[in-house]
Amino acid sequence: MTIHHDTPAVPAGEPAGTPGREKDSPDRTTVPTGRYADDHAADYDRWFAKPGVTAATVDTLAKLAGEGRVLELGVGTGRVALPLARRGFDVQGVEASAAMAARLRAKPGGNDVEVTLGDFAEVPVEGTFSLILVVGGTLFELASHEDLQRCLTAVADHLEPAGAFVFDAHVPEALAVAAASGVPEVVSETDEHLILCHRRIDPSTATYQSHYLVHEADRTRHLRVRFHYASPGELDLMAERAGLRLRTRLGSWAGGPFTRDSTYHVSIYERR
16 A cells, blocks of 8 residues: 555555544544555545556556456455456455445445455455456555565466456555655655655565655654565565566556666566
8 A cells, every 4th residue: 555656556445444543632643554544535536546547557557457357356446447447457356454445435436346355365266267357555554574475375276377367556665765864755646645655664564654644634644554564585586486487577557668777667477
């Protein structure tokens, strides 16, 4: 559920979890990680939608989809799934948050995307797909390397022989440099709201926590989202154990090359 400049760009659905809400003050609300999606499903598109990034993402995915079915893990409110469905693809999704899934269904064309509620680490659907995708940095929402390995193995089981598995993710070293600068990232700025993000990295646990400050209508809300990261090399090894191999790695959804200066990557895997 990452949000930053040109990429893993828009946060996807956060798994439901920790109950309750903490209030720091009358005009400031802190929302624990597990409640992000359920509590803010209605605000998600307004705060985090990035049409330019979404268009490039959908264009790239459409070229990879082939003629078979498409599955999005962490489908959220349908930012990517709905445009793919409008292009004629048979799209399904997996989502942990019932509130996010409800927002998707309420949109025009929402009934065209079949959504399964559940843990996407399990890929709890039937059949195979020509394209399986995880966007918006959502893959790192999985709580551990074990969960990530479980997800990759399940993806391989559901991927057609010539199919593609695609996801985007931060480069950990770039995350660390940005976090060390202490300068918050401007995620979104309009006449109605300002959203800033600050990330804290913990290399001892291979995790980072994104703190979002959303100021809107003279009220500031604090959202915390925790991620468990892996380097591109680690992801390649885990994919190999799952029966996948790297087809190509891009430096952006627009198709730019992955270089030493890339801050995130778009990785495309296929069955071995």
